Amino acid sequence: MPALRPENLEEVREAVRAYPRLRARGGGTKPALSTPREGEALLDLSRLRGLLAYEPEEFVFTAFAGTPVAEVEEALRAHGQYLPFHPPLAGKGATLGGTVAAGLSGPLRHRFGGLRDFLLGVRFVDGEGRVVRGGGKVVKNAAGFPFHRLMVGSLGAFGVMVELSFKVFPRPRTTRTLRVRRENLEEALADLERLRLLPLDLLALDLVPPATLELRLGGFERSVEARLKRLQDLLGEGEVLAEDEAHWEAVRDLGFLEGSPIWVKVPAKPHLIPELEGLPLGPRRYLDGGEVLYAGATEEGLKALKEAGLPHLVLRGAETPLFPEPQGAFFAGVKKALDPKGRFPLG
Amino acid sequence: MGFLEELKALLPGRVLTGEAELAPYESDALTAYRKRPLAVALPERKEEVLGVVRLCHRYGVPFVARGSGTSLSGGSLPVEGGVVIALNRMNRILRLDPKARIAVVEPGVVNLKVSQEAAPFGLYYAPDPSSQPISTLGGNVAFNSGGAHCLKYGMTANHVLGLEVVTPTGEVVRLGGESLEGVGPDLHGFFVGTEGLLGVAVEITLRLLPRPEAYHTVLAAYPSLEAAGEAVSRVIRAGLLPGAMEIMDRLSIEAAEKAVRAGYPPVEGLLIVELEGPKEEVAEEAQVLEGVLRESGALELRVARDEAERQAIWKGRKAAFSAVGRLSPDYLVQDGVVPRSRLGEALREIQRLSREYGLRVANVFHAGDGNLHPLVLYDGKKPGELERAEALAGEILRLCVRLGGSLTGEHGIGVEKKGYMPEMFSPEDLLAMEEVKRALDPKGLANRGKVLPEVVRAGA
Numbered sequence: 001m002p003a004l005r006p007e008n009l010e011e012v013r014e015a016v017r018a019y020p021r022l023r024a025r026g027g028g029t030k031p032a033l034s035t036p037r038e039g040e041a042l043l044d045l046s047r048l049r050g051l052l053a054y055e056p057e058e059f060v061f062t063a064f065a066g067t068p069v070a071e072v073e074e075a076l077r078a079h080g081q082y083l084p085f086h087p088p089l090a091g092k093g094a095t096l097g098g099t100v101a102a103g104l105s106g107p108l109r110h111r112f113g114g115l116r117d118f119l120l121g122v123r124f125v126d127g128e129g130r131v132v133r134g135g136g137k138v139v140k141n142a143a144g145f146p147f148h149r150l151m152v153g154s155l156g157a158f159g160v161m162v163e164l165s166f167k168v169f170p171r172p173r174t175t176r177t178l179r180v181r182r183e184n185l186e187e188a189l190a191d192l193e194r195l196r197l198l199p200l201d202l203l204a205l206d207l208v209p210p211a212t213l214e215l216r217l218g219g220f221e222r223s224v225e226a227r228l229k230r231l232q233d234l235l236g237e238g239e240v241l242a243e244d245e246a247h248w249e250a251v252r253d254l255g256f257l258e259g260s261p262i263w264v265k266v267p268a269k270p271h272l273i274p275e276l277e278g279l280p281l282g283p284r285r286y287l288d289g290g291e292v293l294y295a296g297a298t299e300e301g302l303k304a305l306k307e308a309g310l311p312h313l314v315l316r317g318a319e320t321p322l323f324p325e326p327q328g329a330f331f332a333g334v335k336k337a338l339d340p341k342g343r344f345p346l347g
Numbered sequence: 348m349g350f351l352e353e354l355k356a357l358l359p360g361r362v363l364t365g366e367a368e369l370a371p372y373e374s375d376a377l378t379a380y381r382k383r384p385l386a387v388a389l390p391e392r393k394e395e396v397l398g399v400v401r402l403c404h405r406y407g408v409p410f411v412a413r414g415s416g417t418s419l420s421g422g423s424l425p426v427e428g429g430v431v432i433a434l435n436r437m438n439r440i441l442r443l444d445p446k447a448r449i450a451v452v453e454p455g456v457v458n459l460k461v462s463q464e465a466a467p468f469g470l471y472y473a474p475d476p477s478s479q480p481i482s483t484l485g486g487n488v489a490f491n492s493g494g495a496h497c498l499k500y501g502m503t504a505n506h507v508l509g510l511e512v513v514t515p516t517g518e519v520v521r522l523g524g525e526s527l528e529g530v531g532p533d534l535h536g537f538f539v540g541t542e543g544l545l546g547v548a549v550e551i552t553l554r555l556l557p558r559p560e561a562y563h564t565v566l567a568a569y570p571s572l573e574a575a576g577e578a579v580s581r582v583i584r585a586g587l588l589p590g591a592m593e594i595m596d597r598l599s600i601e602a603a604e605k606a607v608r609a610g611y612p613p614v615e616g617l618l619i620v621e622l623e624g625p626k627e628e629v630a631e632e633a634q635v636l637e638g639v640l641r642e643s644g645a646l647e648l649r650v651a652r653d654e655a656e657r658q659a660i661w662k663g664r665k666a667a668f669s670a671v672g673r674l675s676p677d678y679l680v681q682d683g684v685v686p687r688s689r690l691g692e693a694l695r696e697i698q699r700l701s702r703e704y705g706l707r708v709a710n711v712f713h714a715g716d717g718n719l720h721p722l723v724l725y726d727g728k729k730p731g732e733l734e735r736a737e738a739l740a741g742e743i744l745r746l747c748v749r750l751g752g753s754l755t756g757e758h759g760i761g762v763e764k765k766g767y768m769p770e771m772f773s774p775e776d777l778l779a780m781e782e783v784k785r786a787l788d789p790k791g792l793a794n795r796g797k798v799l800p801e802v803v804r805a806g807a
Contacts, residue, residue, distance in 0.1 A: 055686070055688065057580060057583055057584060057687065057688050058686050058687055058688060059498070059583070060686075080586055103528075103529070103530065103531075103533065105528065109527075109528075112499075113501065113505060113527075114527060114528060116504075116505065116533055116536050117501050117505045126779060130775045130778070130779065131773075131775055132775055132776050132779040133772065133773065133776045134776075136684075136752070136753050136771075137686070137751060138684045138685070138686055138716075138717055138751070138752050138753055138756075139497060139498050139716050139717070140493055140497045140498070140502065140684055140713070140716035140717065140718045140753075140756040140757065141684060141752075141753040141755070141756060142490060142491045142492075142493065142502070142540055142753075142755045142756060142757050142758065142759050142760075143753045143754045143755045143760060143764075143768075143771055143772075144760070144768065144771070144772055144776070144777075144780060144798070145537070145540070145541055145779075145780045145783060146491070146504065146536065146537055146539070146540050146541070147537070147779065149504060149533050149536035149537050149539075150532060150533065150534070150536070150537040151532075151533075152532070152533035152536060153529060153530060153531050153532050153533050154531075154532040154533075155531075155532075157532060158532070169588055170586040170587070170588055173586075193446050196446075196448060196557075197445065197446075197448075197468065197469055197470070197557055198469075198557060199469070199557040199558060199559055199560040199624075199625060200557075200560075200625055201624050201625050201628065219625075219627075219628045219631070220627075220628060220631035220632070222627070222631060223625070223627035223628040223630070223631045226627040227625055227627055227628070265528070265530060266530075267524060267526035267528045267529050267530060268526060268528075269447055269525060269526050270446065270447070271446065271447065288527060288528070291526050291527040291528055292526065292527070292528035311524070311529070311530050311531070312530060313530035313531075322530060322531055323530075325531075326531050326532060326534070328518070328520040328521075329514050329516065329518040329520055329787070330512065330514060330520040330522060330534055330538075330545075330546070330787065331520075331532065331534060333514070333783070333786040333787035334532075334534070334537070334783055334786065334787070336786045337779070337782035337783040337785070337786040337787075338779065338782070338783070346531075
């Protein structure tokens with residue numbers, strides 16, 4: 001099958017109309033999702049890139065879906081802004097479209113929310129080659145069916161995203177990171193649960209098994225120092241990371257999964273962590289106060305997740321990335337409406 | 348047995364059909380529109396909602412789900428000859444799990460009740476539409492309701508983690524889950540804001556947030572609306588992210604003063620800015636904010652020193668809509684959105700339109716979100732005045748779209764604004780919505796006649 005490399009909306013439409021089965025790829029950082037299977041044409045969106053509009057004062061930008069996250073972040077940084085959901089794998093070349101299609105957020109999602117909280121609008125080409133817009137370019141909008149939110153985690157099943165609009169926020173002036181180690185998982189979980197209920201505005205709250213917590217604070221320098229002190233009074237001195245930026249960039253690039261054959265994302269919740277910790281998983285980290293797990297695994301670990309009935313998404317290293325596949329009349333109806341010929345595989 | 352008999356058998360004693368019983372359900376908060384339903388069904392459990400929807404599907408009877416009827420866009424207006432499924436009796440909080448930071452609720456639960464129940468745990472439910480003491484979460488989900496805090500916290504869609512939905516063909520589906528992160532398409536996110544066209548939510552899982560530790564609330568008075576709007580831009584440029592920024596014009600200030608005596612100064616524009624967060628951070632931000640507002644040409648700055656003063660500042664703003672009602676026998680409230688930097692332009696144009704149409708327009712708005720609420724005052728007893736008010740409101744909607752905004756920030760399209768959908772969406776956009784509706788609701792029964800303009804169907 002040929003690789004198609006559209007450079008504009010019209011070429012995406014042509015490609016969709018010309019091929020019975022297509023798989024989109026942006027930066028290729030999540031190969032389990034973007035590697036074409038038998039009979040699928042590869043729709044490489046890496047040329048569909050660039051910022052289309054960015055007005056710092058609006059807290060909004062619009063860009064082509066194939067734009068690397070890193071490129072956008074550079075433009076935002078110049079105006080003291082950032083994407084608070086901290087898209088993973090940005091340092092490896094992840095694109096906006098791939099991030100939305102996979103539905104991924106990084107450790108900083110803890111403070112202001114995840115990808116779904118920051119995506120404002122989309123223009124996509126559906127399975128019939130029609131250009132459809134959902135949402136808009138303003139931070140508050142309740143008009144029409146919200147097709148943009150449908151794209152989050154969709155793995156491209158409803159169409160090829162062409163343009164995306166996001167909300168952004170002012171970047172914290174200073175950050176500090178505290179790492180505390182506990183005797184065992186129970187103690188670490190007890191602290192995690194306590195921290196989840198406190199109004200401390202933590203940027204990140206991660207649990208690194210077996211029993212380490214990592215907390216990141218951001219804001220005005222004096223306020224960050226004062227809050228760090230409060231946290232230390234609460235949790236003990238711990239270790240304050242001198243240079244924390246590099247550390248968290250490595251985390252969001254999922255550096256801790258390097259070396260694992262399979263990379264998997266698992267929706268979690270603190271009360272699920274003991275069960276998850278009983279499974280044969282490799283290196284791993286719970287983000288956002290225990291709401292999501294990114295883990296390295298082998299086939300054995302993947303099998304264990306399935307047998308436990310735990311939904312998950314494989315980013316790398318497996319043939320069928322999504323478990324379970326969406327069922328039911330609602331998914332079927334939306335899929336039938338937007339992709340009646342079944343051009344777009346789901347995972 | 349016919350449809351009504353079967354319905355009555357399904358909900359014994361809980362089907363209203365009498366003239367006087369139906370009257371309260373003929374309209375919602377958009378009282379300019381009225382329709383007489385065939386019957387009102389009062390289910391108490393989700394299985395009963397399912398039963399009613401299945402019955403409607405079998406007989407081809409249209410239905411409208413409804414909570415407290417606070418929709419300002421006619422979203423819960425009945426369909427002539429259809430059934431109203433009134434969900435107020437399904438008002439239980441099924442589970443409030445502070446450790447998981449979630450609440451699982453029935454659709455008839457009133458918004459404010461969730462925060463009240465969560466308060467002892469230091470948690471709250473963030474979306475706070477002005478109707479929160481009365482509007483229900485089922486309605487909030489249908490319309491993706493907003494409020495004053497959307498810039499920082501997002502709208503209802505951002506706070507819904509999972510849904511159980513009865514589809515228009517009478518199937519029960521679970522969308523989403525309980526975690527903040529999911530895998531697979533965000534179907535629950537998509538359902539929120541579809542205004543009841545794709546089914547009825549019978550169970551809603553909400554995310555709860557820790558209540559902010561500290562607030563810092565400032566009232567700033569300006570000699571013009573533009574100056575108040577410019578101050579908002581200055582706050583943003585300073586890198587601050589307030590929880591809320593609200594503006595009121597002279598007419599709404601006067602109305603609010605008459606109604607609740609909040610002690611507002613009589614000026615052209617009032618700005619309320621509220622910072623919230625950990626006390627140390629709020630203290631630092633407050634210093635920056637004070638500097639920004641001092642340089643913004645404010646005639647007066649008033650900082651709330653305690654919770655009572657904070658509530659006093661908010662009192663007038665919260666009463667503004669109903670207070671404006673005292674100035675005029677009737678009013679239409681609009682809900683357009685413009686990019687924040689175009690607020691000044693939008694307001695000038697609204698003032699011009701107000702003069703052109705000879706109707707007063709009061710402005711209250713969520714300035715941080717660019718969400719305008721022009722209240723078009725009219726007297727329904729004067730011939731032609733309603734039509735003139737509607738025409739003026741329509742001009743304002745077009746203006747918002749032209750400036751790069753939206754037809755609605757939080758009230759939804761309903762029946763009121765569906766005619767303007769083609770101003771914002773292309774035929775292909777509308778067709779996609781129509782196709783999704785048709786695939787999930789082939790008989791077109793769920794909230795028929797709302798959101799989608801008739802022209803699409805005709806053109807398809």
